[in-house]
Amino acid sequence: MQNQLEEALESIRGQEKTPMVLQLESQILYRLGKMESCIDSYKKLQKLNIDSDDLKANIIGALVAGGRSEEVDATLSALKAKSSKNFEIVYNSACALVEKKKYAEAEEVLLNARRIGQEFLMNDDYAEDEIETELAPIAVQLGYVRQMMGRGQELIDEYNVVLSRNLADASSLAIATNNLIALRNGKEVADGLRKLDKLISKGNSEKPFELSNGLDFRLNPKQKEALYSNRVLLLLQANKIDQAQELVSALQEMYPKSITPILLQAAVFVREKKVPKAEEILTQYSNKYPKNCMPVLLALAQIAATAGHFQISSEALSKVVEIQHMPATVATLVSLWERLGDISNATLVLDASIEWWKNAMDGERNLSVLMPKAASFKLKHGKEGEAARLYEELVRSQGSVEALVGLVQTAAKSDLEKAERYEKKLKPLPGLKGVDVEALEKTSGAKHVEGGTHVAKMEISDEVKKAKAKKRKRKPKYPKGFDPANPGPPPDPERWLPKRERSTYRPKRKDKRAQIRGAQGAVSRDKHDTTAATSGTGAGTSGAISGKAGQASAGSSKGGGSQSALAGNAEQNKGSSKSRKKKSRN
Template identity: 25%
Template sequence: MSAVPDLSNLKIDHSDEDALKAANAALKKSKTDQLAQHTRVVCLLKLDRYDDAVRALEEGGDKLKEKAIFEYAYALYKAGEFDKAEAIANNGDERGIRHVLAQTKYRLEKFDAAGKLYSKLAEPSRAAASEESDLRINSSAVDAQLQWKGLGHLVHKKKPTSEDLDAFESAYNAACSCIARDELRKGEVLLRRARDLCNASEELSEEEKKTELLPIAVQQICVFTRQGRYEEASQLSKSIDLKDLSDLSTRHIATVNYLAAGKELANPFLAHRQFHSSEQLPKNDLPFQYQTDILRQNEYVMDLLTFKQPGVARHTNKIIASHPSPSTLSSVNTLSVLNAAATARGETGKAALKLILPLLERRPADVGLLLTVIHLYLLTNNHGSAIELLEKFLANLESSTAPSDADARFAPGLVGTIVSLYNLNGRKPQIRTELAKAAEYWRSKRKPSDTTSSPVPVGLLRAAGTALLESTDPQDLKAAGEIFADLHDHDSSDRASAVGLIAAYAISEPSKLIPELEKSLTDANRVVSDIDAASLEDAGIAQLPAVAPATKEGTKKRSAEETDTKPKRIRASRKPKDFEEGKKMDPERWLPLRDRSNWKPKGKKGKTRAAGLTQGGAVEEEKVKPEATKTITGGGGANKNKKKKGKK
């Protein structure tokens, strides 16, 4: 008989493999030994055998799951079973399991809930003090993901603090937040900061530094590509060895970025092969949804370049049909554009319109398809048809009673499109009307007591207020004041809304101007601090020279003063007979006598004619003696004064 190993005598210096062997040996003798079961689960987790750990917990029964609830939730999380991990972690109150729950919600893309959990974990306590750095890094990662998902209004910390820039992880997360907001230059600076901090770290080995620097470089390639700096992106891509990327999702993203940045891949078939050369990603390392959408779009683009239009049209049709129309999701509308490209089969301009317009008749509520047709109209200089098509589409949405249709009607992208089209035709009143209607709609949807969770398009409200300020109508100025007042109430630190509010009140209601508004503006002394008023005053006002520079050698243009004062020389042939030197000549001497101001008619006939030319006065009709009416009865005398007809 073999001896049963005593697990209580295991020492710290024993390896995880030894502990696992001892636990397995104990379980062979007694399958219900909970200590051995628990030991086996812990050893499997330490050895990164997460699927085996989940299987061991399932075999151990409910008692083991209740005792090892933290290990169970953590094993499910690491195995990619995020929904089950969330359900298990919700039943625990320990600090460790709250960390697992926050990380699980992060992977489930419930970033708002994850952020709230990290905020609670960061509340002052002894445990929070020891986890301060990790909590700050994880919170900054949540903020970055909120920005990527288009929920920037839920981010509490809009700008990174000095503490965030002390660690390369939090600096990298701050850079991602900037990139998500399209602040590419600032994101590039923060990425360089993260790279320098990683290189200067004394806690990481050279191999660990190399591993941490690779994702930073992949993000830099993305920034360079979006900035149009393809040469720099291509050079940085060539410096990365994809085999060094242990994270399979990061490796696949690096491959795609390399293809997007490289210009030398002129053969689309080779690019298509390289795009699909990545290994299948595990469940616990799948990209987030916004990344998946971009990767899927790139895959369809590769298929279009390799003449697989029917397949792209078929696949995109299925995805578009699974979403309700009209949709304001960028992922769905981008697929509509790719579907139109597949339908056009490489045609452009009017030829593409002939193929795509029937598609729009079958899907009249497809926003992405509508914008594609409008773009083609603009490329063919048919602005009128573009405006007419979009106005008809918006009118149909406005007459609908569905709330989703109203959101699509006043979507910032569609409002911006119609405003741009109106601007091309110089239709300023229509621009103000459209922006005012959109601002009124979004303001009505915002709850008065809610300052964070209402996704109101602030940029659209600013544009509406600015456009209304250009009007002279008092009602428009009042509406502009209400818009900027609403923006200022929800974000008093926003200087743009404060400036707009001051501009609106200064014209419409000066009594509402309060000192607090002026304090939010930049001090005037600070604005003009670098201007030397004394030197400007000494320099005087710039004036044109009195004498123009010479045009030819020995000649120069006369000044205006010389031209006015110096008398003109008159030729002798133009002088009248009674000309006297120094005598002022009549300026009307060149006019006919009857057109001169001193002309007076002579005789009865001339006076009568002059009276008839009087403007505004009463004119007496000339008395004409009646004459007997003569009747011409024919004869040769009737045509006496007529001209003779010429020869035919």
């Protein structure tokens, strides 16, 4: 498909730049992702003053896709399309607001675009399914806007409805799938992988991975990168490290200037417990592209801090100039330097941040957070003078009671006169005027300083002593006939346990001797017969087992037959012995 687009573009290069040729060239360049050339071609068309809503919508769409959303307002004014009633123009202008992260305004414009589109398509006698298909991009974009506004959970059902009805175009379905996976936040990993596997397939040696359904030419590079990136994250969560590494390697070739593949590669290395490699590639990228590397530096700081490499973490975080003096960043840096034992660097971070916020226009709020923490930190590390100066400055500028208390406590260690002077500014606590201090010192537990160090004993009144003396002790009740002087042996502690669970329990042995029943001669003959029958049965059964399974029943019947025959012989022998006994009596 790409080769065909390249051939089509090459075929019109030598032709005259008529409006039709320019429009065709712009569309081909848009499909190829060459947004700058596409925008240039559309600007040539714009100079021809062609009054076409489709052309205006395409120009706005190209500006948004090319990352030049800030030019949309001026272009709309130049095209006289600010109050347009074309839902595609309104939709593209909403996309420009989305790129600027003005989500509330974008939501209003998208709702307006949907309303205009419904009215327009209904007037053209479109069916409900056709209207839903035409307006699917607006519905998906509206869902994304609400997702960015923190209303994502209510959109899961809406995304599922869009995907189940399958009425939208392929690009809208792909975006809805991607947004739904992101909305689940790591849940239902297997289902997410199944959905993405339908969109992403392996290609050839030149292009290891590609998107199905022509999505490579319907989605812009940012959208395609998001699809691939989410698949890497799902593979990591599914513990399919090899597949994730394969896709990440391809992404670095497909998007060499993007930060996302580097971050994903670092995540794969961390998952493989190769933290030094992750730190190495992040450091290399930050040195190569120092301007737009804040996410890389933050990732490096986090990975290094988690691994206990506090030096690397503090150095990486110190390079993030954009958030250098934010209270959270300052707190993290101070903690890292403190763990490294470098108190001087930690103090420098605090002092630099305080000085920066003093010169800022709206720094009072952050100063009220940073200065008490800085004073507490300096007091902790033996810098009472600097801590007292910070507290004193807070008292003068803000009149904070907490700062005044901190100042009194800090100054009491180095400058008692200052501590007493500021202590007088503290308001007395209510309810303490009627308290007799001398009486408190004489109460139980108080130490009396004037007459020497001793603990005052609490005086007990005579009434309390009499009440204690009147209490009589009740004699314990013993069982009938029990003599407490001679209690005898203690009861068995295991008396409540069952006999089988007691330590003294010994089970009875079974009598292994043969049971003699009947006359002695008959018993010996029975034993002999039983032994013979058993040997016959064993022979038949063993033959059956050694053969096939189908022959097992035949072998058993043979054994059974031999046993019954022997039993019959035994009965005959018994009968003959009885007859002999009767004859002898006669």
